[in-house]
Amino acid sequence: MRGLWAGLLVLAAGVLLIGAGLIIFTLVERVVPPDDDWYLVVRAPGTEGTIIGMDELRLIGNRTVEMVLLGTGEDGKPHLYTGLLLKDLAGHLNVTDYGSVTVRAADTYSKKLTRQQVTDHDVLLAMGRDGKDLAGRSDGGNGPVRLVLPQEAVGTYNAQHCVKWVSEVVFE
Amino acid sequence: MDDGNPLIGIAAVGNGQAATLMSVAPTVLSSLNITSALTEPPMTRAMVRRVVVLELDGLGWGLFQQRAPLLRNVSSLGNLSSALTAFPPRTPTGTAMALTGHDMLHNGILSSNDRTLSQPTFLEIAEGTGLSTVWIEGDRSILSSETELNVDTNGDGSVDNEIFGSLIDRLDDGTDVVLAHFHSIDDEFHRTGSGSEGLALAMSRIDSYIGQVVEMLEASSTPSMLMLFSDHGLHDVSGGMGEHGSFRHEDMYAITAYRTFGTHAVEVLPSISIIWGGSVMEVMDLEELEAMPYLEESYAIRSSHGEVTSLFRGVMVHDLIELKAGSLQFTSLTFSAGDGFSLSLPWEWAEEGAGTIIAYRQDGAPLAGGEGPFRLVVPQELAGEYNGQYCLKDVTKVEVVA
Numbered sequence: 001m002r003g004l005w006a007g008l009l010v011l012a013a014g015v016l017l018i019g020a021g022l023i024i025f026t027l028v029e030r031v032v033p034p035d036d037d038w039y040l041v042v043r044a045p046g047t048e049g050t051i052i053g054m055d056e057l058r059l060i061g062n063r064t065v066e067m068v069l070l071g072t073g074e075d076g077k078p079h080l081y082t083g084l085l086l087k088d089l090a091g092h093l094n095v096t097d098y099g100s101v102t103v104r105a106a107d108t109y110s111k112k113l114t115r116q117q118v119t120d121h122d123v124l125l126a127m128g129r130d131g132k133d134l135a136g137r138s139d140g141g142n143g144p145v146r147l148v149l150p151q152e153a154v155g156t157y158n159a160q161h162c163v164k165w166v167s168e169v170v171f172e
Numbered sequence: 173m174d175d176g177n178p179l180i181g182i183a184a185v186g187n188g189q190a191a192t193l194m195s196v197a198p199t200v201l202s203s204l205n206i207t208s209a210l211t212e213p214p215m216t217r218a219m220v221r222r223v224v225v226l227e228l229d230g231l232g233w234g235l236f237q238q239r240a241p242l243l244r245n246v247s248s249l250g251n252l253s254s255a256l257t258a259f260p261p262r263t264p265t266g267t268a269m270a271l272t273g274h275d276m277l278h279n280g281i282l283s284s285n286d287r288t289l290s291q292p293t294f295l296e297i298a299e300g301t302g303l304s305t306v307w308i309e310g311d312r313s314i315l316s317s318e319t320e321l322n323v324d325t326n327g328d329g330s331v332d333n334e335i336f337g338s339l340i341d342r343l344d345d346g347t348d349v350v351l352a353h354f355h356s357i358d359d360e361f362h363r364t365g366s367g368s369e370g371l372a373l374a375m376s377r378i379d380s381y382i383g384q385v386v387e388m389l390e391a392s393s394t395p396s397m398l399m400l401f402s403d404h405g406l407h408d409v410s411g412g413m414g415e416h417g418s419f420r421h422e423d424m425y426a427i428t429a430y431r432t433f434g435t436h437a438v439e440v441l442p443s444i445s446i447i448w449g450g451s452v453m454e455v456m457d458l459e460e461l462e463a464m465p466y467l468e469e470s471y472a473i474r475s476s477h478g479e480v481t482s483l484f485r486g487v488m489v490h491d492l493i494e495l496k497a498g499s500l501q502f503t504s505l506t507f508s509a510g511d512g513f514s515l516s517l518p519w520e521w522a523e524e525g526a527g528t529i530i531a532y533r534q535d536g537a538p539l540a541g542g543e544g545p546f547r548l549v550v551p552q553e554l555a556g557e558y559n560g561q562y563c564l565k566d567v568t569k570v571e572v573v574a
């Protein structure tokens with residue numbers, strides 16, 4: 001129910017934007033897209049917020065990176081992750097004026113990165129692993145969108161930073 | 173009392189004064205006069221308008237005692253206690269216990285892999301009553317809950333100073349309940365062990381932050397509480413590093429401390445605590461007592477000053493005890509007064525029909541200062557009997573002895 005409410009709120013705000021063009025896109029509720037129709041809300045300074053559906057995300061996010069996730073629930077072995085690099089998302093939306101990026105999940109978990117971390121490393125909004133789409137939350141998966149970022153060094157834990165069920169990206 | 177929690181038993185055996193981290197949430201909430209269903213007794217009944225909670229990740233009770241000189245501002249808070257954390261002693265498990273006031277069997281966080289709380293945090297409960305709250309973190313959430321994140325903006329290798337900056341901003345803007353989680357003690361202990369200079373530096377830096385928070389709260393006109401806790405401790409492992417997650421005292425004993433500021437400005441509601449098994453089971457204030465069934469009768473009280481008869485209205489002690497402890501048989505009851513004087517009576521004196529009451533009205537008016545607001549009134553068994561010595565004035569506590 002809460003999920004549906006947030007979804008409706010997003011859509012309502014989106015419609016208002018198209019109509020008036022002036023209304024500031026502010027979300028009080030956490031974005032919780034429906035499992036079978038996931039989307040990403042991207043917010044950036046000076047813009048009203050953009051909703052990107054999974055089809056479009058997959059279209060623009062086809063980079064494949066080998067990454068090791070270490071931590072509880074991970075096997076610590078290299079896998080091929082496919083998705084959209086955060087720096088490419090910024091480029092795609094023409095977001096240039098930001099100092100940090102916060103990646104937020106449908107369950108309110110979140111991770112913040114400096115601009116440098118985003119531009120200097122392969123920080124990926126992953127949608128696939130080893131050629132298969134990431135399963136959604138209701139199917140027991142970590143997707144359809146999951147943040148995947150490299151270990152700081154071989155042997156260091158990074159899984160707890162890899163936010164599951166990503167629904168929002170905020171450039172600040 | 174939660175009988176399902178194995179840690180309570182351990183606390184009783186392991187350390188006489190040790191509580192568990194579960195007392196953090198009820199202390200925060202009760203100090204803000206927020207009623208909750210939490211059963212752990214609060215550490216204090218002080219009333220404040222603002223609470224600042226600092227979580228010092230990895231500051232075990234043992235490490236604190238070893239390195240107390242580095243933590244002078246922590247030590248001088250007073251009200252320091254060791255507190256058992258959850259098992260496994262990890263950040264999410266310990267944090268969840270402190271923030272929800274529930275043990276791990278009931279709060280949903282059984283391991284560091286769990287994120288989703290099945291109980292609200294004290295921040296969420298406080299927010300539900302209209303207070304403003306914030307949870308200030310480092311660069312990621314610890315649990316699935318609204319958090320304000322910080323990154324190492326100035327590139328000095330630690331997020332602590334950025335977290336401190338956010339904390340100061342929130343003290344300035346008057347946020348009612350602030351939780352800030354500092355990580356560097358845990359980080360440094362992991363990296364370089366308990367004897368390292370890095371750890372010593374992290375501890376002194378955090379201690380200086382605490383000193384600055386204390387100064388701000390001292391200067392503020394808002395009655396406040398500063399509460400401090402750690403989520404777990406760590407132990408040394410080979411290679412000069414540290415780890416936690418084991419069932420050992422270094423990891424399991426965390427710390428709690430608190431201090432209140434300017435509480436004199438707040439009206440503290442008079443109340444009676446009902447104590448059983450060494451824990452406060454219930455705190456009842458006048459309003460709650462007045463809502464209970466009462467007895468109003470004429471009582472004669474005879475002391476060395478003579479005999480006075482008046483109309484007392486009050487709650488039957490029997491009803492008060494049965495409310496929380498059930499209709500069990502106890503051996504005795506100990507009543508304590510505000511000045512520390514106490515008196516034990518056999519349970520039979522309080523049984524149904526005995527007429528022993530906690531009076532809150534005398535001849536239609538609230539009890540006079542010094543005698544009330546609550547007075548134990550024990551009827552005479554025979555006319556003319558001396559019963560004044562049993563009619564304890566200014567009762568604040570009733571302890572049930574099984």
Ligand SMILES: [Zn+2]
Nearest residue numbers: 229230263403
């Ligand atoms: Zn920790």
Ligand SMILES: [Zn+2]
Nearest residue numbers: 230358362416
């Ligand atoms: Zn740790």
